[in-house]
Amino acid sequence: MDDTTPGICVRPGGLADAPAILDMLDSAVAWMNARGNTEQWGTTPYSQKTGGVARVERYTTENAPYIAELDGTPVGAIVLDSGPSPQMPIAPAGEPERYVRLLVSDRQRAGLGIGAALLAHAVEETRRAGVGLLRVDCWAGGGGELVAFYERNGFTATDPFLSGSWPGQVLARRVG
16 A cells, blocks of 8 residues: 555565564664664664564564565564553553554665655554554654654654653644
């Protein structure tokens, strides 16, 4: 199925996509580190973090993963769930919701609208499910660049939080 960004196709994902997602996560860590950002996801490649591979495998089997492809090549992933991670200090919404548990794109293709296409797809999936609220949490450090990205994509900052010393922000988008 096509979304709003030309050339990008979003399809349902599965366990077979776990290696591509891990590659994107590893590349994102390296990209962030090269820009001086060691706080958001640390310095260890995601595939080498304790529990990293198992988490991605759970995302692709227990949640609703979607893969963005460009010319048949995976270039992004989004994972939807029915609420925030129980490991995060984030309260449930108190109403049915879809929650973005993971959003990652191939950093070699930055600027092509992959993240925006995946978020647009998440909005459509939320709407198709008859749910009126889509939420996400993200790192709020680094001058708030990631928060601003979500705001540009129709989300509104709601609740700031701390996970240890990691500053986070919950954002919400009404889907109608």
